Every structure is written in structure tokens, then in C-alpha cells.
Amino acid sequence: MQKSNKSNLETNKFTFPKTLTGVEGLDEITEGGFPQGRPTLICGGAGCGKTLLSMQFLIKGITEYNEPGVFMSFEEPSKDLSLNVKSMGFDLEKLKADKKLVVDHVRVERSEIEEAGEYDLDGLFVRLGYAIDTVKAKRVVLDTLESLFAGLDNQAILRAELRRLFHWLKEKGVTAVITGERGNGTLTRQSLEEYVSDCVIMLDHRVIEQVSTRRLRIIKYRGSTHGTNEYPFLIDEDGISVLPITSLKLDNPVSSDIVSTGVPGLDDLFDKGGFYRGSNILVSGTAGTAKTTIAAYFADEQCRKKEKTVYFAFEESPQQLVRNMRSIGIDLEHHIKNGYLEIHSSRPSLNGLELHLLKLRKMIRDFKPTTVIIDPISNLMNVGSVHEVRSMLVRLIDMLKINNITTFFTSLNQQNEDFRPDLAEDSVSSLVDTWITVRDMEGIGERNRGLFIIKSRGMGHSNQVREFIIRDSGIQLLDIELGPNGILTGAARKSHELNKKVSKLKLQDELNRKDREILRKRKILEANIEALKNDFESAVEELSILKANEGLEATASKITKGKKK
Amino acid sequence: MENFQNNTDESGRYNFILFISGMSTKSSRAIENLREICDEHLPDNFDLQIVDITNEEIQAVNYQIVGVPTLIKTNPNPKRTILGDLSDTDKVLKILDLA
Numbered sequence: 001m002q003k004s005n006k007s008n009l010e011t012n013k014f015t016f017p018k019t020l021t022g023v024e025g026l027d028e029i030t031e032g033g034f035p036q037g038r039p040t041l042i043c044g045g046a047g048c049g050k051t052l053l054s055m056q057f058l059i060k061g062i063t064e065y066n067e068p069g070v071f072m073s074f075e076e077p078s079k080d081l082s083l084n085v086k087s088m089g090f091d092l093e094k095l096k097a098d099k100k101l102v103v104d105h106v107r108v109e110r111s112e113i114e115e116a117g118e119y120d121l122d123g124l125f126v127r128l129g130y131a132i133d134t135v136k137a138k139r140v141v142l143d144t145l146e147s148l149f150a151g152l153d154n155q156a157i158l159r160a161e162l163r164r165l166f167h168w169l170k171e172k173g174v175t176a177v178i179t180g181e182r183g184n185g186t187l188t189r190q191s192l193e194e195y196v197s198d199c200v201i202m203l204d205h206r207v208i209e210q211v212s213t214r215r216l217r218i219i220k221y222r223g224s225t226h227g228t229n230e231y232p233f234l235i236d237e238d239g240i241s242v243l244p245i246t247s248l249k250l251d252n253p254v255s256s257d258i259v260s261t262g263v264p265g266l267d268d269l270f271d272k273g274g275f276y277r278g279s280n281i282l283v284s285g286t287a288g289t290a291k292t293t294i295a296a297y298f299a300d301e302q303c304r305k306k307e308k309t310v311y312f313a314f315e316e317s318p319q320q321l322v323r324n325m326r327s328i329g330i331d332l333e334h335h336i337k338n339g340y341l342e343i344h345s346s347r348p349s350l351n352g353l354e355l356h357l358l359k360l361r362k363m364i365r366d367f368k369p370t371t372v373i374i375d376p377i378s379n380l381m382n383v384g385s386v387h388e389v390r391s392m393l394v395r396l397i398d399m400l401k402i403n404n405i406t407t408f409f410t411s412l413n414q415q416n417e418d419f420r421p422d423l424a425e426d427s428v429s430s431l432v433d434t435w436i437t438v439r440d441m442e443g444i445g446e447r448n449r450g451l452f453i454i455k456s457r458g459m460g461h462s463n464q465v466r467e468f469i470i471r472d473s474g475i476q477l478l479d480i481e482l483g484p485n486g487i488l489t490g491a492a493r494k495s496h497e498l499n500k501k502v503s504k505l506k507l508q509d510e511l512n513r514k515d516r517e518i519l520r521k522r523k524i525l526e527a528n529i530e531a532l533k534n535d536f537e538s539a540v541e542e543l544s545i546l547k548a549n550e551g552l553e554a555t556a557s558k559i560t561k562g563k564k565k
Numbered sequence: 566m567e568n569f570q571n572n573t574d575e576s577g578r579y580n581f582i583l584f585i586s587g588m589s590t591k592s593s594r595a596i597e598n599l600r601e602i603c604d605e606h607l608p609d610n611f612d613l614q615i616v617d618i619t620n621e622e623i624q625a626v627n628y629q630i631v632g633v634p635t636l637i638k639t640n641p642n643p644k645r646t647i648l649g650d651l652s653d654t655d656k657v658l659k660i661l662d663l664a
Contacts, residue, residue, distance in 0.1 A: 107629050116656040117598070117649030122586035123618060123630035130622035152632065152648070 016224045019067075019139070019175040022060020023053065025242030029227040030218065034199055039166050039176040041196040043188045044203030049214060049235055050179040051076070052085070053203065054141040056239045057177055059090045062100045067138035070131040070174075071103045074147035078103040088239045102131040108151030115153050121161040125168060132174060140169065140176040146190045166195045187219065198222045204230070216242055234358045241358055243395065254278060259371075259406055262301025263294055265468075265477030269453055271460035275434055277370075278404040279457070280397055282377075282429065284411040285438035289449055290470055291410035292316070294438070295375050296325045296332065297475060298408050302371040303335035309371040310363055311343045314379040318343035329474045342367060356380065357392055357399075364403060372400060376410040397431050433457040441467070441489050448490040451477070467493070579603070579611035579661075580640035586633045587619045591650045595634035598651035606663045 018032035027033050034040040034057070042050050058069035073081055081103060082092040095101035104127055132140065145162065152158055169176045178196055180188030187193045193200055200219040205212060215230045233242040257277035260267055267273045275281050281298075283291050295311075302309045313321050321343060322332045335341035344363070364372070380389060400407045409432065429435060435454040440447050451468055453461040467489045468477045481488045481496060488496050583599060585592035596615065603611045618625040618633065628637065636647040638661060651657050658664040 104626060106631055108631055113632075113646045113648050114656070114660050115648045116660065117595070117652035118591055119632040119634060119649045120586075120589075120591060121631060122589070122633035123584065123625050123635065124632075126586060126618045126622050126633075127625050127630070130626070148631070 018224070019061075020065060021057045022064045023056050023240050023242060024238075025231070025233070026216070026240075029216075029231055029242060030199075030221065031224060031226055034175055034177065035221070035223065036175055037170065037173045038198040039169055039178055039196045040199040040201065041178050041180060041188070041192055042201045042203065043180040043182055043193070045182045045205060048203040048205040049233070049240060050203055051081075051143050052088070052235060053240050054143055054177045054179055055081070055085050055090065056088075058101065058139050058141055059085075059092075059095065061139045062095055068100045068135040069102075069139035069141065070128065070135065070137045071101065071141045071143065072128060072131070073103065073105045073143050074108065075144055077105045077107075088237060090239070099135055102135055102137070104128075104131050106147075108148055110151050110153075113151065119154075119157065121148075121158075121165065124161075125165065129172075132172060138174060140174045141179070142176065143179045144181060145178055145192060146180055146188065149190050162192070162195055203233075232357075234355055236358075238362075241361075243357060243361070253404065255404060259305075259307075260301050261294075262297040262299075263475050263477070265466070266294075266451070269462040269464070269466065270456060275406060276458065277406055278401060279433035280400070280407045280409065280431065281434040281436065282409045282411055282432040283436045283438060284413050286413060286440055289438035289440060290468075290475070291412070291438060292321075292375055293325070293328065293470060293475060294436075295373050295408055295410050296321070296330050299341060299371070299373055300325075300330045300332065300335070302406075303332075303338075303340040306340060307371050308339075308367060308369040309335075309341050309373065310367055310369040311341060311373045311375065312360070313343055313345045313375055314347070315376065317345045321345075328470060328472060342369075357396055360396065361399060364399070364405065369405060371406045371408070373408040374410070376412045378410075378412040393431060429454075434459075439465075441465075443489075444491060446490045450489065577610070577641055579607050579638065581611060581613045582628070582637045582639060583613060583615045584618055584625065584628065584630050584633060584635045584637070585615060587617065589633075592634050594650040594652065595636070598654070598657075599636060602651070602654060602657060602661075602663070606658065 016032075017036040018030070018034065019036045020027050020033040021030070042053055044050050055071065058071055061067040061069050071081070076084070078092075085092060092101065092103065096103065106124065106127070128140070131137065148158060148162075149155070166176075166178075178192060180190070180192040182202075183189035183191070187200065187202065197220070199221045202217050202219050204215045204217070206215065207213075214233050214235065216233050217230045218226045218228065231242050233240055255277040258272050258274040259277050260274045261270075283294055285291050292315075299309050299311055311321070316324070318336075322336075325332050332341060332343070336343065342363075344359075360372075363369075377393070380392070397407070434456045436451060437454055438449060438451050441450045442448075449468055449470075450465045452463075452465045455461075464480055466477050466480070468475055470476075478493070481493045581599065581603075583595060585595060599613065603613070616624050616628075618630060624630070628635075632648045634648075634650055636651065638645045638647075645660055647657060647660055655664070
């Protein structure tokens with residue numbers, strides 16, 4: 001619906017004139033800001049940030065868009081206002097001195113004013129007009145008009161005058177923001193929404209399970225499309241930031257670069273030798289399956305390649321993480337010192353999901369990492385409901401993807417019998433690109449760690465369950481050991497290896513024995529040959545002796561014959 | 566006590582500032598009504614300053630004027646602010662303590 005509207009607008013080449021608010025995120029939701037030259041109503045309960053939002057609208061208008069502004073306060077004196085917003089880094093006094101801002105405190109005290117006869121609010125008009133003309137204001141804030149109702153008796157006059165006021169504001173061409181206290185069953189106590197009908201924004205402040213979340217919703221926006229959801233927002237030292245669902249379309253640029261996993265041997269399980277840059281990797285597993293270790297390996301590898309990395313540790317303090325990883329030969333401290341690694345630790349329950357998300361967002365903006373590690377993401381599950389967590393994760397992943405940041409999540413899952421994914425996995429698994437599971441493999445009185453890849457989008461991967469061990473020197477992926485009943489791990493692997501060794505030794509023995517036997521046989525053979533040779537030689541010798549004898553006898557007989565003659 | 570002294574020193578002369586905007590009917594009615602009241606109850610014992618805020622906008626800010634016409638009695642004490650065209654004479658007299 002939204003899309004078709006938008007494309008219609010685009011084809012008509014018409015853009016609704018809007019005024020950028022300068023409030024982070026709000027311009028995206030409103031698709032360009034508040035309606036230009038028209039009044040916008042911001043309503044909400046006490047303490048939900050109405051004054052701050054309108055003040056930020058004014059100040060950003062001055063500092064970023066060079067649009068001077070008028071702040072007409074019906075509640076707080078000018079001095080108090082200056083003080084209040086100073087903590088957010090806004091210096092009202094300076095803007096006033098620069099003739100960019102007029103703050104007029106309109107004080108209507110019922111106890112001081114009596115009414116006798118008819119009147120109008122020309123005083124207000126004159127003051128407003130005067131203020132606007134002094135600084136040539138483009139933006140006007142009236143905070144909170146409803147105080148007039150408390151100060152003045154004649155409601156009929158007031159209502160008529162308010163109608164005139166909004167009309168007058170439109171004629172003046174200023175972009176006005178009017179704040180109003182939320183009423184019972186109505187958006188504002190005095191039904192201001194009846195007069196301001198161009199754009200109505202509601203702020204809300206809810207506490208669910210002791211965690212408070214501020215939310216913003218655009219109730220109506222005449223003549224424009226807008227985000228219709230409730231968007232969480234945050235008030236911190238930089239003022240208000242609203243968290244839009246960062247991308248409604250999935251058209252972020254993708255990279256075919258490969259980043260190494262950092263774990264020796266793990267790269268080989270992926271056909272392309274690692275993860276795609278900018279993809280999301282989930283490592284899930286039960287407690288004590290070395291998820292954090294794998295994450296640290298990844299962090300180490302990225303830092304070595306001079307990729308800026310942010311490590312969000314929701315379970316360990318930075319010092320603890322550094323110490324623990326040092327024990328297996330990973331020096332994270334060195335990377336921190338070189339400025340490639342930042343470790344942020346906080347308890348997930350410290351603040352609501354949105355705050356975490358916003359913090360992340362700010363960090364990404366300030367530190368500009370190319371790798372983000374969140375360890376573990378499952379701890380965030382405790383903070384909100386299933387739905388909230390899921391929507392937050394979608395936003396988180398979208399945000400990271402848009403920035404082409406490689407993200408590494410770990411997720412602790414409950415050990416359950418049927419191997420069905422639990423909430424954490426369930427929420428994330430369809431969003432991530434690569435999913436590695438580390439699992440305990442239990443049997444014959446021991447526990448071994450196994451690792452396998454469940455999915456890896458856009459890349460072939462091994463289907464083997466690889467056993468790995470952690471030593472002082474780090475992680476080692478072991479080669480597959482096939483036994484008669486499948487893949488062997490742990491002690492079974494060892495005994496199998498021993499068996500193999502024994503049989504190998506036996507075989508060697510046998511071979512040696514055979515060798516020796518042959519040697520012996522050869523010796524016998526050679527001896528026999530020698531004996532035969534000797535026999536032969538002696539026979540030859542005998543023969544030659546015989547022949548010699550025969551010759552001698554022949555000559556002897558010749559001699560005797562001759563004598564007889 | 567001192568205040569009281571001060572007031573009597575000025576012989577209780579009434580000081581009014583009437584804020585109007587341009588020549589609207591309400592403004593002229595307010596001037597008319599005020600004159601009538603003063604002539605009747607404070608003959609020659611009052612000073613009236615009429616401020617047209619459309620000409621002197623800054624005065625509207627200084628005196629915290631929201632509604633018009635507004636009558637401010639600055640002397641004698643206490644200071645009173647009356648909003649409206651002063652058509653409700655009885656109420657005006659009561660507020661100004663002239664009844």
C-alpha cells in the first residue's frame with residue numbers, strides 16, 4: 001500500500017513540501033519531516049518528551065537548516081528551559097544572542113487575572129508575530145497551548161481563538177509544532193487535534209516489566225505517506241533519537257569478499273574459505289560449548305587484518321574477557337591498545353531493547369566498525385517479549401547489513417531433548433546467513449565438543465560434525481575419525497586411535513619377523529648355493545684329476561709298449 | 566506598612582494601563598467602559614495610559630499580555646489585571662474595590 005502510494009508520487013513528480021526535523025530517525029519515518037508551513041501536533045502524557053522533541057526541532061532547524069525559530073513556552077520560564085536542554089548540549093542562550101531564536105514565556109496565572117467581558121487573544125498573536133518577525137522565524141513551537149485553558153475561563157472564546165491561531169500560523173507560512181497533554185479518551189485534553197489536523201504525532205512512555213520504553217507514533221499525516229508503526233525512541237545526552245525500521249526493502253549492497261573465521265581448520269569447512277563480508281553469522285550452542293572462544297578467535301582474526309571490531313559482551317566485563325582469552329593464547333588487549341577493538345560490556349537488563357539498539361547504532365556511527373560481535377544475543381531475549389525481541393533483531397540485522405558490517409552473534413540455547421531450536425535460535429535463525437552450531441556430545445562418561453554448519457547462504461559447506469578441543473594453545477579442530485559405528489569422539493576416538501596404533505605395531509612386528517625370516521632363508525639359500533658350488537667345484541676338480549691320471553697312464557703304457565718291442 | 570504609607574502619599578490616585586489592539590470593537594468598548602466607570606467613581610483621580618500592542622509589541626511581552634483588551638491597575642496596591650472589554654461593570658467595580 002505504502003509502496004504503491006510512493007511510486008504514484010514519484011511518477012507524478014510531486015513531493016509534499018516538508019520541513020526536516022533534524023531529529024534522528026524521525027525524518028525517515030515521516031519521509032522528510034513535518035509538513036511545511038503547517039502546524040503539527042505532538043501529544044503525549046507527562047514526561048514523555050514533548051518539550052524536548054519540539055525544542056530539538058527548533059534547535060536543529062537553526063543549527064542544521066538555518067531556519068530561525070520561536071519557542072513560545074506556556075509552562076516553563078525561559079531560564080528553566082535553557083537549563084533543561086543544556087544537559088543535552090543545546091545552548092539556547094547563544095542562539096538567542098545570535099538572533100536565531102526567541103524564547104517567550106507566556107504566563108497565564110488564573111489567580112492574577114480576572115475576566116470581565118469579552119476579549120480575544122490578540123496579545124498572543126501580537127507577541128508571536130513580533131517574535132517571528134524579529135528573527136524571521138520559519139519554525140514555531142507552542143508548548144503547551146493547553147495551559148491557556150487552565151488560566152482562562154471563557155472556553156468558547158479560547159476555542160474560537162485557537163482556531164484563528166492555527167489559521168493565522170498557516171497564513172504566516174511557519175512550520176509550527178504544538179504540544180498537548182494527553183487526555184482521557186482523546187489525544188489531547190482540550191481536543192487540540194480538532195484544530196491541528198495536518199500531522200499528529202503521539203509520544204508514549206510505557207513501563208513493561210520494570211523496563212521503560214518511549215515510543216512514537218504518527219497518528220495522521222495529511223497528504224503524505226508515513227511509517228505507521230510505533231517506533232521506540234530514546235532520550236540521551238544527544239537529545240531524542242527515533243529508531244525506524246531501517247530498511248523496508250532488502251536492497252543493500254552485498255560483498256563477495258571472504259573473511260576468515262580465525263579458527264584453525266574451520267575455514268576449510270566452507271567451500272570459499274570463510275564467511276562473506278557483511279553477512280551475519282550465528283554460533284549457537286548450550287552452555288560451555290566455547291561460543292565465546294570462537295567469537296574471540298573471530299575478533300582476533302579481524303583485528304589482525306586491521307578491521308575495526310566492536311565486541312558487545314553481555315556476560316563478561318572487558319577485563320574478564322581479555323584475561324580468559326589470554327589463557328588460550330589470544331591477546332585481545334593488544335588490539336584494544338591499537339584501536340582496532342572495542343569491548344562493551346553491560347547487563348542486558350540495564351536498559352530496554354531499544355536502548356541497546358540505539359547504543360549500537362551510535363557506536364556504529366562513531367567507531368565505524370566493519371565487524372560487530374554480540375555475545376550472546378540470547379541474553380537480550382530476557383529483556384522483552386518474543387515479538388519485541390524479534391522486531392528488534394530484524395532492525396539490528398538490517399542496520400548492520402546496510403552498513404556492510406560482518407556480524408557475529410552467539411546464542412546460548414537451552415539444552416532440550418528434541419533438538420528443537422528455542423526462542424533465541426528461532427528468532428535469529430531465519431535472519432542469519434551462516435549458522436554454526438556447537439554441541440555437547442555426551443557418551444561413555446564424558447563430554448566432547450562438536451561443531452557443525454547448519455547453513456551457509458551462498459556457499460557450499462561441509463556436512464561433517466567436527467570435534468574440537470581447546471588447549472592452552474587454543475582451539476584445535478580434530479580430523480574425522482571413523483569407527484565401525486560412525487564418527488568417534490573423545491575417549492572412543494582415543495581408544496580407536498590406540499587400537500589402530502597397536503594393530504599397526506603388530507603389523508610392523510610381523511613384517512619385521514618376515515623380513516628376518518627371509519633374510520635367514522636367503523642366508524640358508526646362499527649357504528646351500530655355496531655348498532653346491534663347492535660340490536661342483538670339487539667334482540670338477542676330481543674330474544680334472546681323473547683326466548690327468550688318465551693321461552699319465554696313457555703315456556706310461558706307450559712307454560711300456562715301446563720297451564716290449 | 567511601608568507600602569500602605571506609599572500609597573497614601575500618592576493620595577490614592579489610580580493608575581491604569583489599558584492594553585488594546587488596533588481599533589477593534591472590543592478595544593473601543595473597553596476604553597468607553599473604563600472611562601464611564603472612572604468618571605463615575607474616580608472623578609479626576611486617575612491616570613490612564615492606553616497601549617496599542619500592535620504598535621508597541623514589546624510591551625505585550627513585558628506585561629505578559631495574552632488576551633486583549635487587558636486592564637492593569639498598577640496603583641494603588643494590590644495590582645489587579647482584568648481581562649475583557651469591562652462590560653460587566655459590577656464585576657469590574659468589585660475587582661477594583663470601588664463598589
